[in-house]
Amino acid sequence: EIVLTQSPGTLSLSPGERATLACRASHSVSSTYVAWYQQKPGQAPRLLIYGASSRATGIPDRFRGSGSGTDFTLTISRLEPEDFAVYYCQHYGTSPRNTFGQGTKIEIK
């Protein structure tokens, strides 16, 4: 079973700053099976990144996913006010079929 650990739990940043979110898998996984989601309070999650580095439809290019093996990163180059939210990484596997990390919250400093 793959366990995803996200860090940090909370990131305090200002608009315009760069955000770097980490997702570590308990075992090496295929990068093409890693996705990232954004969730704002009271809303459903939104797909940001699939295949570790491909942006989903309509996602601005300030969002960038990268990584391989056990370490994956979501980078937001310059934070916009609407980017303050919780971010989850996800792994598609076999058992269980899907696993989410516990989330990283980006809050306004």
Add this chain to the structure above:
Amino acid sequence: QLVESGGGLVQPGGSLRLSCGASGFTFSMYWMTWVRQAPGKGLEWVANIEQEGRQTYYVDSVKGRFTISRDNAKNSLYLQMSGLRAEDTAVYYCARDLEHYNILTGSYNSDYYYGLDVWGQGTTVTVSS
């Protein structure tokens, strides 16, 4: 668009059936997934089902208690929940699961996972006496 319904307050040990109505896309073409979120907690994948309903997968904590199903003629996804426990209290989301389907090219690639790209607004299940 996906719209969930059927949530509510239920006693421990009770049952509930969630529904998710789909519109705006060809429902029968896609895997579908249920994801839940306990109050103040993160996302937890619950179950998914392939296009014809013949393959289903569950997280261990709900195996034997929850059943995912679909009716493609009604563009609807279901989650039958029984033996409910306090720890099942959550907002339950249905989501379209692209699995290995590249929606941009209309092709399949088993080497890629394309994510959960359409989500409903969620329905709340509270298990309490």
